[in-house]
Amino acid sequence: MSTQSSSVSTNNSQALLKGEGMLKQKQTASPFMKNLKIRSIRLAILVSFIIIWETVSGRLVDKFWISSPIDIVSTLYKWATSGDLFFHLSITLQETFIGFFLGAFGGIFVGFILGRWAFAAQVLDPFITAIYSLPKIALAPLFILWFGIGIEMKIIFAGMIVFFLVFFNTYAGVKDVDDDLLDDIRLMGANKRQIMLKVILPSAMTWVFVGLKLSVPYALVGAVVGEIVASNKGIGFLIQYSAGNFDTAGTFAALTILIIVSVSLNATLSILESKLLRWKKTNSV
Amino acid sequence: MIKFTNVSKEFVRDGQPFLAARDINLHIKQGEFLTVIGPSGCGKSTVLNMCAGLMKPNGGYVEYKGKKVKEINTKVGYMTQKDNLLPWRTVQGNVEIALEIRGLGKEEREKESAVYIEMVGLKGFEKHYPAELSGGMRRRVSLAKMLVYNPETLLLDEPFGALDAQLRLILQKKLLEIWKETGKTIIFVTHDLDEAVALGQRVAIFSRSPGTIKVIEKVNLPIHRDVFNLRNNEEFMNVHARLWSSLRDEFVEEVGAI
Numbered sequence: 001m002s003t004q005s006s007s008v009s010t011n012n013s014q015a016l017l018k019g020e021g022m023l024k025q026k027q028t029a030s031p032f033m034k035n036l037k038i039r040s041i042r043l044a045i046l047v048s049f050i051i052i053w054e055t056v057s058g059r060l061v062d063k064f065w066i067s068s069p070i071d072i073v074s075t076l077y078k079w080a081t082s083g084d085l086f087f088h089l090s091i092t093l094q095e096t097f098i099g100f101f102l103g104a105f106g107g108i109f110v111g112f113i114l115g116r117w118a119f120a121a122q123v124l125d126p127f128i129t130a131i132y133s134l135p136k137i138a139l140a141p142l143f144i145l146w147f148g149i150g151i152e153m154k155i156i157f158a159g160m161i162v163f164f165l166v167f168f169n170t171y172a173g174v175k176d177v178d179d180d181l182l183d184d185i186r187l188m189g190a191n192k193r194q195i196m197l198k199v200i201l202p203s204a205m206t207w208v209f210v211g212l213k214l215s216v217p218y219a220l221v222g223a224v225v226g227e228i229v230a231s232n233k234g235i236g237f238l239i240q241y242s243a244g245n246f247d248t249a250g251t252f253a254a255l256t257i258l259i260i261v262s263v264s265l266n267a268t269l270s271i272l273e274s275k276l277l278r279w280k281k282t283n284s285v
Numbered sequence: 286m287i288k289f290t291n292v293s294k295e296f297v298r299d300g301q302p303f304l305a306a307r308d309i310n311l312h313i314k315q316g317e318f319l320t321v322i323g324p325s326g327c328g329k330s331t332v333l334n335m336c337a338g339l340m341k342p343n344g345g346y347v348e349y350k351g352k353k354v355k356e357i358n359t360k361v362g363y364m365t366q367k368d369n370l371l372p373w374r375t376v377q378g379n380v381e382i383a384l385e386i387r388g389l390g391k392e393e394r395e396k397e398s399a400v401y402i403e404m405v406g407l408k409g410f411e412k413h414y415p416a417e418l419s420g421g422m423r424r425r426v427s428l429a430k431m432l433v434y435n436p437e438t439l440l441l442d443e444p445f446g447a448l449d450a451q452l453r454l455i456l457q458k459k460l461l462e463i464w465k466e467t468g469k470t471i472i473f474v475t476h477d478l479d480e481a482v483a484l485g486q487r488v489a490i491f492s493r494s495p496g497t498i499k500v501i502e503k504v505n506l507p508i509h510r511d512v513f514n515l516r517n518n519e520e521f522m523n524v525h526a527r528l529w530s531s532l533r534d535e536f537v538e539e540v541g542a543i
């Protein structure tokens with residue numbers, strides 16, 4: 001692995017970890033009231049935004065451009081009752097999750113192998129860097145050619161994006177294992193398998209998790225981009241189709257669904273992370 | 286039991302070879318308690334590393350029970366200068382790791398680890414993570430983690446350096462008790478001459494870098510010594526004075542004046 005490419009991904013992930021730590025500390029500074037204050041301000045911003053939008057639309061700006069919150073909600077309601085919402089959402093989620101699991105599994109697997117096998121990593125380094133630095137979206141047309149416009153193409157597309165993110169983080173995590181910890185457990189007579197299970201795997205876990213967390217939203221991006229490029233179902237298709245028919249309310253409605261999905265995915269991951277990486281907690285109150 | 290013959294160790298620093306230890310000749314008998322003292326950076330940890338097989342000497346050889354040490358020496362328990370605790374494991378999880386490796390069942394592990402966690406005074410902290418402990422507490426976890434699996438030889442690198450004077454005496458006493466009961470061979474590195482004389486059957490003084498053994502002094506105190514009341518003992522004071530004068534020379538040459 002070229003030191004440059006791996007150190008770039010290293011810094012990113014570390015910055016992420018640190019950024020979270022700082023956020024947490026600030027929140028614990030004066031816990032309840034401050035949280036309440038922050039939340040009320042956020043809610044106020046959201047509500048005023050929606051009110052301004054509703055007031056402006058049709059009066060100052062033509063509805064054709066910005067639709068209106070009420071129209072968007074009624075479109076969402078229509079989709080929900082007709083079953084369209086559930087159908088398209090389930091397609092996109094399927095692509096996202098299957099793509100995510102395939103990519104994550106592959107990324108962890110290859111990351112571990114190359115992390116422990118320095119020679120192979122050195123040989124393959126330029127190839128990996130080359131593929132990694134390619135904007136993956138540019139591959140979408142090729143994927144259509146190879147895999148058609150069905151659900152498989154989106155799964156593979158999302159999976160590939162996830163694969164690279166998880167792979168790089170896993171690789172960095174495995175290389176990051178403290179050699180002194182390895183010596184220590186070897187002195188106790190551990191065999192290769194025990195060293196892997198008791199030191200390398202848990203030690204790399206933090207990094208792997210950063211990779212997984214980063215890549216969930218990207219899996220969604222992969223699936224939706226795939227749908228926008230070529231498809232007849234999924235949220236990406238809804239966006240594309242509505243916009244194509246000058247249906248601004250439909251476009252915004254589809255975007256709203258997308259926001260809700262990605263926010264809930266991230267929230268779930270945060271909860272999972274704080275459970276799994278409990279030993280990292282700092283109890284400064 | 287452990288034998289160093291003309292051992293030297295070189296590191297490369299800034300592209301230059303750097304001699305960290307030279308001409309080390311030392312024979313430690315089975316069941317002996319040897320303490321090692323010397324100026325910082327003189328190569329004490331390096332000597333322990335070679336004994337554990339974590340580093341190879343550039344010249345000479347180290348033998349353990351008549352066999353050359355060529356790879357990691359799993360016969361020794363090594364409490365390094367740095368705490369090598371696994372941050373994702375609790376105190377108990379860390380102490381139990383060697384027992385897990387040996388395949389002991391959960392109940393047995395819990396029973397054994399409880400004994401040593403209590404011994405180092407950390408009862409009640411079993412479920413804490415290393416990040417939640419003080420430096421001295423982490424040292425004690427490292428000690429428990431090494432003692433719990435009962436290796437036949439102990440290498441200890443400044444195990445009590447971060448502890449307050451009282452706790453240090455208590456743990457010195459415990460260590461002596463364990464040594465008397467089990468007949469383990471112990472190499473104990475310290476910065477504290479009192480501690481070196483109080484614990485060792487022999488005390489080895491290292492010269493400043495590149496370190497070699499300058500003096501080895503026998504301490505003729507009974508095996509059943511009372512670490513709490515040694516300071517007025519005549520033999521203790523004599524040995525201490527002799528060692529101090531030769532140790533002082535090393536520091537005078539190192540930093541100028543005392």
Ligand SMILES: Nc1ncnc2c1ncn2[C@@H]1O[C@H](COP(=O)(O)OP(=O)(O)OP(=O)(O)O)[C@@H](O)[C@H]1O
Nearest residue numbers: 296297305324325326327328329330331332366494
């Ligand atoms: N891995 C290494 N690479 C390069 N130099 C090293 C390495 N380990 C130790 N040294 C050097 O070898 C010398 C001896 O180091 P060592 O750690 O053995 O000293 P020490 O006697 O244990 O000191 P202290 O009492 O401060 O722990 C030092 O000058 C140190 O800088």
Ligand SMILES: [Mg+2]
Nearest residue numbers: 329330366442
């Ligand atoms: Mg040292």
